[in-house]
Amino acid sequence: MPTKNSAPVHNAPSDSPSTLPASAVRVIAGLTLWWSASPVAFILSTVVGLGSRDRDPFWEIVSVVLLWSGIGGVVVAPAIGLLIAFRLRQRPARRRFAIMGAVSLAVCTLALLFWEFAMECAPGHTC
Template identity: 85%
Template sequence: MPPHRSAPVHSAPSDSPRTLSASARRMIAGLSLWWLASPVAFVLSTVVGLGSRDRDPLWEAVSVVLLWSGIGGVVVAPAVGLLIAFRVRQRPARRRFAVMGAVSLVVCVLALLFWQFAMECAPGQVC
């Protein structure tokens, strides 16, 4: 009777789930940090934009980059993070990005409402 041997060990391919999971975890962490840094980017954009009274082109460009970085963090980070979390089947990350998306949506709606009310003319004024 031949002795029982275990199945031969094959080397894992380069696209192993462990490697995908580690890179996915790094992407999830990076997108989470980007989302958390978005309010800081908005505030810095405002400070830099208001601080450059002489309209220096360099500081105007820095202000625009910070503004778009903040907008991207609010809009893009939760969407891409949710897609990655669904792809790698990480339930806690899915919940986190769903909450991040909901918070971002509420903040965007409130900002649009504030902008709408701020743009209204006072009675008796011509806009």
């Protein structure tokens, strides 16, 4: 049974987000949303790129920006989020960003594998 004279421990790391600064919570949430929105950015990039058959320069730029936003969300967001979560000693955020990184790595590996198979020459054709 604790006594009234026991001193509270102030140096113990806390996993509750209420002890974090508001800016850190916003950055973690923003990186999570950026990663979550990456598939939407890829799909919109494809739709805008295929929809602008007349090669309007504005829509070409929009398509490229959406493409790089999607790539950045898949690659950069989990890496930066993991670094921030390690720095702030946030175990739930570390787990979340580690899972996001693993899923991103798996999707990128499958996309590269698909790309390799899609670029193969058909039998009887020379490339």
